[in-house]
Amino acid sequence: MTIKLLADSGSDLPLHFFEKEFTELIPLRVHIDDTEYEDLITINPQKVYEAIRNGKRPITSQASPAMLEKLFTTIAEKKESGIYIAFSSELSGTYQTAVMVKEQVKENYPHLDLTIVDSKCASLGYGLVVKEAAELIAKGASKNEILSIINDRVSHMEHLFTVEDLDYMAKGGRVSKASAFVGGLLNIKPLLHVEDGKLVPIEKLRGRKKLLHRLLTLMGERGDTLENQVVGISHGDDLELAMEMKQLIQEKFGTKDFYINLIGSAVGAHAGPGTLAIFFLNKR
Numbered sequence: 001m002t003i004k005l006l007a008d009s010g011s012d013l014p015l016h017f018f019e020k021e022f023t024e025l026i027p028l029r030v031h032i033d034d035t036e037y038e039d040l041i042t043i044n045p046q047k048v049y050e051a052i053r054n055g056k057r058p059i060t061s062q063a064s065p066a067m068l069e070k071l072f073t074t075i076a077e078k079k080e081s082g083i084y085i086a087f088s089s090e091l092s093g094t095y096q097t098a099v100m101v102k103e104q105v106k107e108n109y110p111h112l113d114l115t116i117v118d119s120k121c122a123s124l125g126y127g128l129v130v131k132e133a134a135e136l137i138a139k140g141a142s143k144n145e146i147l148s149i150i151n152d153r154v155s156h157m158e159h160l161f162t163v164e165d166l167d168y169m170a171k172g173g174r175v176s177k178a179s180a181f182v183g184g185l186l187n188i189k190p191l192l193h194v195e196d197g198k199l200v201p202i203e204k205l206r207g208r209k210k211l212l213h214r215l216l217t218l219m220g221e222r223g224d225t226l227e228n229q230v231v232g233i234s235h236g237d238d239l240e241l242a243m244e245m246k247q248l249i250q251e252k253f254g255t256k257d258f259y260i261n262l263i264g265s266a267v268g269a270h271a272g273p274g275t276l277a278i279f280f281l282n283k284r
């Protein structure tokens with residue numbers, strides 16, 4: 001039976017990944033002024049970062065229920081076996097909506113074979129899980145084998161990241177306002193991670209050099225055989241910073257394989273320009 005893989009744009013994988021790997025893209029939605037866009041389809045991240053730099057506050061919404069219904073119905077009609085790996089349910093309502101839509105489709109197609117996975121991940125942490133699932137499908141792995149491996153990856157995917165302004169994320173509802181602070185004038189940067197799918201601040205650091213070296217320290221404490229992993233690095237329109245981080249990781253841990261990409265429109269609308277994030281598997 002053909003296995004159909006679905007993922008949403010919160011994975012921060014580029015459009016050409018979805019075209020090349022035969023993975024169905026479910027775009028999250030971005031709103032700027034009075035216009036609604038489909039992430040990766042009708043808007044690119046640079047437009048979102050430009051809007052933020054011009055003082056606008058893009059907002060986001062979950063994937064279209066009508067699109068989910070159409071995709072799930074197609075899987076049922078083609079008698080395919082589907083796996084939808086979804087953006088963390090703590091950061092988007094898309095997972096819950098997908099579960100609801102699946103049950104609606106099953107009323108007409110009781111044989112629907114679709115597993116919806118709450119990745120509890122975001123950005124390229126989520127993207128690395130999707131990428132591995134696509135590779136497993138290409139190798140002919142069974143659905144049970146794929147689900148076993150990706151559930152293991154989900155439970156061990158570490159996210160470490162920093163943003164220019166945590167207050168911006170608080171206004172978007174992604175972290176609590178009690179956790180937010182504005183430190184730009186003092187060059188204070190927040191360091192955060194993802195815990196059970198939620199964004200959680202760890203500490204505040206002053207200066208870029210201290211921040212990068214603290215990221216390395218935490219990576220060394222939490223990472224598992226980093227020299228043999230694919231490490232993800234995503235950035236908020238600051239490739240120079242991402243490449244600097246890559247070099248530091250290479251020098252310290254001997255990591256050879258990296259997956260680097262710009263943070264997409266949906267995630268970038270909340271994280272903002274200047275964000276830096278690293279993703280790797282933690283210790284068992």
